[in-house]
Amino acid sequence: MPIPTHPTDLLPAYALGALDSEEAAQVEAHLAVCEACRTELRAYESVVGDLALAVPQVEPPPALKQRILTGVAPAPRIEPARAPASPRSSWLQRLLVGLRTPGYALAGAGAILILLLLASNLVLLSRIQTLKRQLAMTQPLPTVVLHGSEIAPQARAVLVLSEDGEHGALIVDDLPPLDPEHAYQLWLIKPDGQRDSGAVFNVDENGYVTLMVKNPMPFKEYAAFGVTIEPMGGSPQPTGPNVLKGQNLTG
Amino acid sequence: MDFRSLDDTVLMAQIARGDASALGELYDRYGRLVYSLALHIVGDHAAAEEITQDVFTRVWQNASRYDAQRAQVNTWISRIARNRSIDVLRRRQARVHHTSIEWGEVAPDAMVADDNPEEETLARLRQQRVQQAIQTLPEAQRQPLALAYFEGLSHREIAERLDQPLGTVKTRIRLALQRLRAILSEENSV
Numbered sequence: 403m404p405i406p407t408h409p410t411d412l413l414p415a416y417a418l419g420a421l422d423s424e425e426a427a428q429v430e431a432h433l434a435v436c437e438a439c440r441t442e443l444r445a446y447e448s449v450v451g452d453l454a455l456a457v458p459q460v461e462p463p464p465a466l467k468q469r470i471l472t473g474v475a476p477a478p479r480i481e482p483a484r485a486p487a488s489p490r491s492s493w494l495q496r497l498l499v500g501l502r503t504p505g506y507a508l509a510g511a512g513a514i515l516i517l518l519l520l521a522s523n524l525v526l527l528s529r530i531q532t533l534k535r536q537l538a539m540t541q542p543l544p545t546v547v548l549h550g551s552e553i554a555p556q557a558r559a560v561l562v563l564s565e566d567g568e569h570g571a572l573i574v575d576d577l578p579p580l581d582p583e584h585a586y587q588l589w590l591i592k593p594d595g596q597r598d599s600g601a602v603f604n605v606d607e608n609g610y611v612t613l614m615v616k617n618p619m620p621f622k623e624y625a626a627f628g629v630t631i632e633p634m635g636g637s638p639q640p641t642g643p644n645v646l647k648g649q650n651l652t653g
Numbered sequence: 654m655d656f657r658s659l660d661d662t663v664l665m666a667q668i669a670r671g672d673a674s675a676l677g678e679l680y681d682r683y684g685r686l687v688y689s690l691a692l693h694i695v696g697d698h699a700a701a702e703e704i705t706q707d708v709f710t711r712v713w714q715n716a717s718r719y720d721a722q723r724a725q726v727n728t729w730i731s732r733i734a735r736n737r738s739i740d741v742l743r744r745r746q747a748r749v750h751h752t753s754i755e756w757g758e759v760a761p762d763a764m765v766a767d768d769n770p771e772e773e774t775l776a777r778l779r780q781q782r783v784q785q786a787i788q789t790l791p792e793a794q795r796q797p798l799a800l801a802y803f804e805g806l807s808h809r810e811i812a813e814r815l816d817q818p819l820g821t822v823k824t825r826i827r828l829a830l831q832r833l834r835a836i837l838s839e840e841n842s843v
């Protein structure tokens with residue numbers, strides 16, 4: 403097989419996307435086997451990227467950032483499936499009834515529950531009922547209950563952990579919806595008082611949300627968990643009032 | 654964590670982990686770039702907003718696929734922004750044929766003050782360098798480059814649009830990018 407010549411002259415137009423498909427395919431075939439040309443291409447791609455700066459710079463409308471961040475909110479936007487009979491007794495509160503045991507051990511097991519908690523809420527209730535039955539005899543799933551502070555006394559949240567303590571889901575109920583300039587932020591509090599951000603989130607009109615927690619360390623490393631009100635997008639460290647707090651008794 | 658001190662690559666890793674506040678910081682850095690490019694290509698504010706939202710949503714969804722070995726973050730984002738804008742432009746041009754998009758006029762006072770003047774100055778300098786580099790190109794090279802960059806036209810389509818021989822168009826675009834690369838890489842190393 404002859405050594406293919408380097409398509410050096412085609413790389414600028416390839417970076418720009420101006421080659422016809424046949425030429426582009428030839429260049430791609432060569433790039434797959436030639437590191438030198440890949441490096442050369444990256445230089446042209448960088449130039450093409452810089453061309454974006456050549457247009458007049460216009461400030462986007464201020465509300466756009468919020469719209470984007472709301473659109474990618476960490477929690478799936480799901481409709482709460484409340485039982486119509488008892489308006490103020492949410493499924494979470496009913497779930498919490500089952501948690502009022504020392505150590506807050508929920509009968510359940512595995513990361514499956516966490517995935518389920520994040521699944522469509524329309525089927526969540528029935529699945530949780532099934533799950534509670536199925537898992538009644540297996541290992542308790544570690545959970546931490548967070549209680550509302552004096553500024554949101556009705557609020558409740560439960561942090562459900564996977565058995566290995568590596569993954570966690572937070573379920574929040576009855577937390578007042580915030581104005582667009584603010585968001586709730588979950589803090590993972592280390593024994594020395596240092597805090598890691600676990601999530602930045604908003605609640606729906608019912609004050610409800612479920613979300614996956616981002617934990618830099620296994621949950622057993624944290625002494626407590628808290629939720630504060632922060633400027634939209636979150637803060638590096640808590641700056642606003644605390645609305646939920648719970649001690650980690652799972653370790 | 655103070656996101657402002659993080660470089661783009663670390664910020665992307667943070668976004669890949671699902672940190673919405675990191676996406677907010679990325680928007681602070683590149684939102685204007687994306688919006689301005691989209692506005693220049695599609696020519697209307699509502700569509701530019703939609704494209705910007707779409708671009709950052711894609712960044713959010715694809716952050717884990719970002720490969721720092723392959724492209725700088727600004728290159729990666731502006732490529733997504735350009736592709737999305739050209740998609741929208743093509744859908745519109747199917748209905749209305751409008752005049753070719755040109756390079757913008759250099760407007761040094763068009764920038765809005767930021768709460769971080771140092772960063773702002775650096776961004777402005779970089780922008781000026783790119784704009785000046787483009788101004789050094791002969792018009793005969795600038796025009797086909799604009800058609801390729803803003804409208805996503807191929808060599809062949811540009812040759813038809815400008816009624817020039819295909820070979821001439823190919824050469825001019827190649828020379829233009831080679832020259833820009835030479836100018837900009839020189840300045841990057843300063």
Ligand SMILES: [Zn+2]
Pocket residue numbers: 407408409432436437438439440
């Ligand atoms: Zn090669």
